[in-house]
Amino acid sequence: MSGDLLLKGFEVELFTGRPDGTVVGCAPAAAAALEGFVTEPDHRNLEYITAPDASYQRQLELLLEPRRRLRAWLAQRGLTILPGSTLSLGNSRRFERSNPDNPYHDYIETTYGTQVVTASVHINLGLTDMEVLFAACRLVRCEAALLLALSASSPFLDGVATGAHSQRWLQFPLTPPKVPLFRSHSHYITWVEQQLASGAMQNVRHLWTSVRPNGDNRPQGLNRLELRICDLITDPALLLAITAYCELRIHQVLADPAGHDPLVASQLSPEELADLADANDRAAARASLQATLRDWRSGEPIQAADWIRRDLAALAPLAEQLNLAATLEPLQTVLRQGNQAMRWLQREAEGLPIATIVAASAAAMAEREAAPNAPLATDALSPLG
Secondary structure, three states, rough: OOHHHOOOEEEEEEEEEEEOOOOOOHHHHHHHHHOOOEEEOOOEEEEEEEEOOOOOHHHHHHHHHHHHHHHHHHHOOOOOEOOOOOOOOOOOOOOEEEEOOHHHHHHHHHHHHHHHHOOOEEEEEEEEOOOHHHHHHHHHHHHHHHHHHHHHOOOOOEOOOOOOEEEHHHHHOOOOOOOOOOOHHHHHHHHHHHHHHOOOOOOOOEOOOOOEOOOOOOOOOEEEEEEOEEEEOHHHHHHHHHHHHHHHHHHHHHHHHHHHHHHOOOOHHHHHHHHHHHHHHHHHHHHHHHHHEOOOOOOOEEEEHHHHOOOOHHHHHHHHOOOEEEEEHHHHHHHHOOOHHHHHHOOOOOOOOHHHHHHHHHHHHHHHHHOOOOOOOOOOOOOOO
16 A cells, blocks of 8 residues: 555665774765765765655665665775764764865854764655645654654764763754744744844754754745654664654544644643653653653653553554554564663673674674564663563
8 A cells, every 4th residue: 555655765874984883984985986875064974865755665675775885885995884873982072074165064063063973864754735744743743752762872972871872862953942843834934034034044954953844945845744853773674664653643643633733632832842842852862762751742751662652552553554564563672672772781781892882783784784674683682671
């Protein structure tokens, strides 16, 4: 039933480096040599984008094909793709420019420094009806913390544990710092124009928040929801599972706005909802699946893992209808055994050096890409309670 599914695509940011986990930047050379890769302001980051396609199986191949080409190119230079969303082994004290002549990169380095030197995956879901798009943005904004909780993979920075599960989200500069829950397309247009006029946003792309409407002619021309909060998800099956979870929630708000659009289904005001969503995001960045969040419907506390389990149970009939039940399966493994950040922190608590943890995960990432359709098997030693 792929015709019932939304178009989707991914923007994947990666770190490159040596097999021992040391980050080594090569983005300009890689982008020049490999079709489909682009640079970020710091040359330790490299990005590729998958074409829009509704099929999860085709997206799997679209995710893997560029990585195969990149891995072959890196291998000739003794390098590999590294897991994690921060500079796990360093050096976050130095910005390494990919294009010294780019004035926007000047602004990024001067204003934010290495706060922005992170890796992540942005999930885009196609929606062209503006009323539907903004209802979906409101729902996903209020539940983005759940998706970060599943994907958290950045507990280390500069060779130490930071105390967070997603150091990336805690350090990344949300811009502007306060973003409302958009009531409509016209509200969004007016707000963006105000931010550009005040200088709070340098351009229409300079809206760095957990979820945003996106399109080729922003703020007027929009055609998709972009989820930006997830840490890098190295396992393609898990990335597709998280995407399916998000897509199913969007299908629910499309079918029943009164029951799932926070603007009408919540006891809280739009201002309270925006504050709740941001606070939940920070809580999930600190403790991911173990975080205590507040449910947007009532403001009541609930653990992130319990919220996800409740959602998955409610989504089961729709998942069966859309043939997505098997796609969701990796989420159950993560709920039992922990996300990548939790597994890394478990290893570190057992006495393994962080460099050893990152190097082993880099090797496991390559092995997983060679068998993407195998059941997800994490490396956790014990299940979560």
